[in-house]
Amino acid sequence: MRLVFILSFVLMALSTNAQTSASDKKVVLVIHGGAGTILKKNMSPEKEEAYTAKLEEALKAGYGVLDSGGTSVDAVQAAINIMEDSPLFNAGKGAVYTNAETQEMDASIMNGKDKNAGAVGGVSTVKNPINAAIAVMDKSEHVLLTGEGAEEFAGKNGVEIVDTSYFRSDVRLKQLKRVQDKEKMVLDHDGDRGDVNSSEDEFNIDYIEDKKFGTVGAVALDKEGNLAAGTSTGGMTNKRYNRVGDSPIIGAGTYADNSCCGVSCTGHGEYFIRNVVAYDVCAMMNYQEVSTFVAAQRAIDKQTDFGGSGGLIALDREGNVAMPFNTAGMYRGYITEDGELFIGIYGE
Amino acid sequence: MRLVFILSFVLMALSTNAQTSASDKKVVLVIHGGAGTILKKNMSPEKEEAYTAKLEEALKAGYGVLDSGGTSVDAVQAAINIMEDSPLFNAGKGAVYTNAETQEMDASIMNGKDKNAGAVGGVSTVKNPINAAIAVMDKSEHVLLTGEGAEEFAGKNGVEIVDTSYFRSDVRLKQLKRVQDKEKMVLDHDGDRGDVNSSEDEFNIDYIEDKKFGTVGAVALDKEGNLAAGTSTGGMTNKRYNRVGDSPIIGAGTYADNSCCGVSCTGHGEYFIRNVVAYDVCAMMNYQEVSTFVAAQRAIDKQTDFGGSGGLIALDREGNVAMPFNTAGMYRGYITEDGELFIGIYGE
Numbered sequence: 001m002r003l004v005f006i007l008s009f010v011l012m013a014l015s016t017n018a019q020t021s022a023s024d025k026k027v028v029l030v031i032h033g034g035a036g037t038i039l040k041k042n043m044s045p046e047k048e049e050a051y052t053a054k055l056e057e058a059l060k061a062g063y064g065v066l067d068s069g070g071t072s073v074d075a076v077q078a079a080i081n082i083m084e085d086s087p088l089f090n091a092g093k094g095a096v097y098t099n100a101e102t103q104e105m106d107a108s109i110m111n112g113k114d115k116n117a118g119a120v121g122g123v124s125t126v127k128n129p130i131n132a133a134i135a136v137m138d139k140s141e142h143v144l145l146t147g148e149g150a151e152e153f154a155g156k157n158g159v160e161i162v163d164t165s166y167f168r169s170d171v172r173l174k175q176l177k178r179v180q181d182k183e184k185m186v187l188d189h190d191g192d193r194g195d196v197n198s199s200e201d202e203f204n205i206d207y208i209e210d211k212k213f214g215t216v217g218a219v220a221l222d223k224e225g226n227l228a229a230g231t232s233t234g235g236m237t238n239k240r241y242n243r244v245g246d247s248p249i250i251g252a253g254t255y256a257d258n259s260c261c262g263v264s265c266t267g268h269g270e271y272f273i274r275n276v277v278a279y280d281v282c283a284m285m286n287y288q289e290v291s292t293f294v295a296a297q298r299a300i301d302k303q304t305d306f307g308g309s310g311g312l313i314a315l316d317r318e319g320n321v322a323m324p325f326n327t328a329g330m331y332r333g334y335i336t337e338d339g340e341l342f343i344g345i346y347g348e
Numbered sequence: 349m350r351l352v353f354i355l356s357f358v359l360m361a362l363s364t365n366a367q368t369s370a371s372d373k374k375v376v377l378v379i380h381g382g383a384g385t386i387l388k389k390n391m392s393p394e395k396e397e398a399y400t401a402k403l404e405e406a407l408k409a410g411y412g413v414l415d416s417g418g419t420s421v422d423a424v425q426a427a428i429n430i431m432e433d434s435p436l437f438n439a440g441k442g443a444v445y446t447n448a449e450t451q452e453m454d455a456s457i458m459n460g461k462d463k464n465a466g467a468v469g470g471v472s473t474v475k476n477p478i479n480a481a482i483a484v485m486d487k488s489e490h491v492l493l494t495g496e497g498a499e500e501f502a503g504k505n506g507v508e509i510v511d512t513s514y515f516r517s518d519v520r521l522k523q524l525k526r527v528q529d530k531e532k533m534v535l536d537h538d539g540d541r542g543d544v545n546s547s548e549d550e551f552n553i554d555y556i557e558d559k560k561f562g563t564v565g566a567v568a569l570d571k572e573g574n575l576a577a578g579t580s581t582g583g584m585t586n587k588r589y590n591r592v593g594d595s596p597i598i599g600a601g602t603y604a605d606n607s608c609c610g611v612s613c614t615g616h617g618e619y620f621i622r623n624v625v626a627y628d629v630c631a632m633m634n635y636q637e638v639s640t641f642v643a644a645q646r647a648i649d650k651q652t653d654f655g656g657s658g659g660l661i662a663l664d665r666e667g668n669v670a671m672p673f674n675t676a677g678m679y680r681g682y683i684t685e686d687g688e689l690f691i692g693i694y695g696e
Contacts, residue, residue, distance in 0.1 A: 115622045115654075121469075121592070122494055142591045143618045146470055147495050149590025242497025243490045244469070251599040251624035270491045274463045276599035279624040280631065287635035306463075 026319030028221045029062040030334040031055065031079050033089050034214035035266045035311040038329030040346050048345065051088060051331055055343050058082040059335040062220060072228035072262075073111055073134065075220035080107075080130040080232050083216040087169060089331075090214025092128055095167055095234025097176040103167040105234050106248035107133040108144075112227030112256035117143050119248035120150040124167075127160040130232045133248070135159050143250060147242070172237075179238045213327075215247055217264025219256070219315040227317060229254050229262035229278075236269075245269025251279035258317060260285040261292050266330065267303065267310010275302055281314055296322035374667030376569045377410040378682040379403065379427050381437045382562035383614045383659040386677030388694050396693065399436055399679055403691050406430035407683040410568060420576035420610075421459055421482065423568035428455075428478040428580050431564040435517060437679075438562025440476055443515055443582025445524040451515040453582050454596035455481040456492075460575030460604035465491050467596035468498040472515075475508040478580045481596070483507050491598060495590070520585075527586045561675075563595055565612025567604070567663040575665060577602050577610035577626075584617070593617025599627040606665060608633040609640050614678065615651065615658010623650055629662055644670035 033055060040048075062079030066072070084092025095103040107129035108119035118137025121144060126132045132154035136145050139157050155161045215233035222228075231254045233247040246253035246269035253269070255278035256262035263278040272278075277299050284295035296314040303310060304326045311325025313332060323332045325347070333343035381403060388396075410427030414420070432440025443451040455477035456467035466485025469492060474480045480502035484493050487505050503509045563581035570576075579602045581595040594601035594617035601617070603626035604610035611626040620626075625647050632643035644662040651658060652674045659673025661680060671680045673695070681691035 110622075117622050140589070141618065142589070143621045144592040144597075146590040146592055149588065153589040240497065241488070241490070241501040242494040244492040244494055249492075249597060249599070250621050251597070251627065255624075270489065273491045273598050274458075274465050276603075276624060276627040279599065279627060283628065283631035283635060287631060 026221060026337045028066050028319065028335065028337050029059060029075055029079060029218065030220075030313045030315045030321050030323065031058055031062070031083070031216070031218045031332065032264065032266055032311065032313045032323070033083055033216050033331030035309070035325045035327040035330035036213050037327060038331070038345060043345070051345060052343050054083065054086050054088055055331060055333045056341065058218070059333050059341060059343075062218060063335045063339070066220060066222055069223055071224070072220035072222040072226050073109065075222065076109065076218040076228045076230040077130055077134055079218040079220070080216055080230050081128050084128045084130065084232055087171070089216045090234040091216045091232040093167065094169070094172070094214070096214070096237040097172050098235075099180075099238050099240040101173070101176065102164065103234055104239070104242065105129045105232070106244055107230070107232040108248045108250060108254040109133045109137055109230040110228065110250060110254050110256040110262070111137065112229070112258040112262055115257055117250045117254075119144045119250060119254075120154070121146040121244045121248040122242050123147070123150050123154070124164055125151050125161050126154050127162045127166065128232075130230050131159045133230065144248060146244075176237055183238065213266045213268065213310055215253075215266040217254070217266060217313060219262035219264055219313055221262075221315055221317060221319060225258070225317055227256045227258055227262040227315065229256040229264045231264045231266075246272035246277070249273055251276045253278055255279045255282055257282050261295075261314050261316040263296070263312055263314045265310060265312040267327070268308050271303060271306055271308025272310060275299075275306060275308065277303065277312065281312070285316075292316040292320045293322045297324045300324040300326055374569060374685050376414050376667065376683065376685050377407060377423055377427060377566065378568075378661045378663045378669050378671065379406055379410070379431070379564070379566045379680065380612065380614055380659065380661045380671070381431055381564050381679030383657070383673045383675040383678035384561050385675060386679070386693060391693070399693060400691050402431065402434050402436055403679060403681045404689065406566070407681050407689060407691075410566060411683045411687070414568060414570055417571055419572070420568035420570040420574050421457065423570065424457065424566040424576045424578040425478055425482055427566040427568070428564055428578050429476050432476045432478065432580055435519070437564045438582040439564045439580040441515065442517070442520070442562070444562070444585040445520050446583075447528075447586050447588040449521070449524065450512065451582055452587070452590065453477045453580070454592055455578070455580040456596045456598060456602040457481045457485055457578040458576065458598055458602050458604040458610070459485065460577070460606040460610055463605055465598045465602075467492045467598060467602075468502070469494040469592045469596040470590050471495070471498050471502070472512055473499050473509050474502050475510045475514065476580075478578050479507045481578065492596060494592075524585055531586065561614050561616065561658055563601075563614040565602070565614060565661060567610035567612055567661055569610075569663055569665060569667060573606070573665055575604045575606055575610040575663065577604040577612045579612045579614075594620035594625070597621055599624045601626055603627045603630055605630050609643075609662050609664040611644070611660055611662045613658060613660040615675075616656050619651060619654055619656025620658060623647075623654060623656065625651065625660065629660070633664075640664040640668045641670045645672045648672040648674055
């Protein structure tokens with residue numbers, strides 16, 4: 001369960017650069033589309049272009065909201081909706097299959113202004129799970145609703161419900177079968193579960209791709225100076241027993257507090273839950289008085305030491321952004337107030 | 349949503365006392381049976397005696413495990429099982445009814461030695477939800493399983509499954525009806541949801557009792573110097589939409605890390621989730637280098653400022669214990685290595 005890729009040095013350069021530009025112009029929207037074994041040598045130009053275009057579309061959608069005076073929550077929703085509606089990411093339309101050949105999606109949102117929050121876990125019929133999370137935040141006294149109850153609440157509160165056939169995908173179904181076959185083969189041979197942290201040479205590229213953490217997330221800073229963070233995911237391919245990861249867990253996968261920053265994580269959820277990663281960034285900022293960049297990097301370094309693969313995006317009220325990850329790559333990007341746009345995929 | 353009872357000054361005296369005794373003899377087990385509007389004037393001698401006896405039984409059960417060299421996880425389980433099997437507490441046998449007249453129970457466990465954790469949310473057929481959480485921790489790669497999947501996993505892993513009739517209770521059903529009637533009445537009148545924070549004079553004693561946060565929890569320190577913390581609950585009476593509170597959320601309701609302390613919370617779950625209360629105690633200890641007592645008290649003071657009713661128990665590797673709460677009372681107790689036993693109910 002050790003990590004193969006530790007790219008702190010690259011990230012440090014990248015994030016420092018982002019932080020520098022942020023001090024000139026406020027960075028107002030940061031997004032991610034998942035972290036994992038994303039290597040340029042395995043990526044076709046067409047696929048790279050598709051991801052880049054979709055990340056740009058998501059950034060511009062969120063930026064449009066902010067530019068016209070919309071709230072950070074609305075911007076996060078707009079950006080995440082674009083990624084949820086795309087089959088490229090493991091969220092919404094592109095959600096992976098569970099062991100039972102269904103989708104069970106999780107999402108959460110937090111408003112840094114008042115620390116109000118909403119989340120849904122294990123929903124199968126909500127077209128855009130982040131919208132259900134926002135409905136829970138805005139229209140209930142609760143933070144976390146799950147399963148059919150969450151779907152019922154979402155439907156009653158104007159969130160679009162779709163037939164489960166909406167999420168059907170031959171590509172994702174084949175992915176499930178590959179993961180199941182590989183797990184069976186690996187289990188039959190030596191009990192190794194073929195985790196993403198295993199040497200990439202052990203497995204074919206399809207399998208590595210299958211183990212990517214395709215969660216999507218966004219953090220926004222609006223004209224009022226309020227932060228918001230959101231995360232949406234289909235979870236783990238082949239998951240069983242109504243497993244819930246870190247994405248709908250406030251503190252683990254998502255956190256936002258104007259006093260520190262907004263954070264959205266992607267990675268091996270169980271490790272992010274156990275280290276309360278999203279809130280930990282805030283805690284280090286508030287209690288140790290370190291910068292967003294230092295806190296975010298330390299949180300990922302702790303994950304590296306702990307054996308947890310993944311990354312996170314963080315944004316504070318000054319517009320400073322950090323996007324550290326300990327995997328080979330992370331789909332990510334930000335857009336500043338003046339429309340300056342950055343999109344990154346690999347660690348290099 | 350403001351708090352009525354702020355008893356920090358009383359708690360400071362209480363906890364300081366506990367901490368002092370702890371420095372003489374290690375405090376090895378701390379438990380709680382829920383916090384709320386628990387006032388001596390509303391308590392019959394018989395009821396007080398029943399609670400005291402059951403808390404003592406739970407403490408002695410956990411102490412027996414520790415004294416014979418058992419692990420902190422086993423001690424937490426033993427103590428919580430006693431409270432789960434009693435109708436006095438809102439957990440296991442005594443779990444409250446949902447709006448649909450079912451039980452949906454949540455539980456979590458965390459081992460401070462390796463920060464491994466397990467949790468279940470929304471289980472209806474598990475006799476002792478803490479046992480299911482421990483099975484998730486020990487026998488799965490996951491941290492949080494929910495609903496029927498969690499029940500299936502628990503059953504396959506030797507955790508006792510019971511018919512839902514096991515949880516039926518005329519007392520709890522009447523409580524549900526009272527809460528539903530009161531909510532309807534209150535809603536009909538002025539839209540106030542009759543929260544526990546409203547003046548106690550507005551409501552009859554039954555209703556106040558009904559809104560008590562009857563979650564149970566335990567934190568233990570074993571002979572190897574390892575901490576563990578666990579929490580189990582039936583959640584909120586009349587809850588809807590598969591609402592999940594803080595109890596199964598690692599970081600919110602439960603946290604344990606040998607580097608700081610073990611924590612179990614009880615209270616208005618949504619507020620505990622939003623402030624990541626259990627982990628926050630650890631974060632303050634590690635990042636601000638404050639004592640367990642100071643960190644625990646600050647965490648509850650933050651809840652008070654935030655509008656969240658409840659309390660927590662915390663225990664560190666030196667045996668220091670803190671039991672702050674901002675409600676009128678909290679069922680609580682600890683037992684030291686030499687068998688010294690403290691049980692408290694009220695704030696006075």
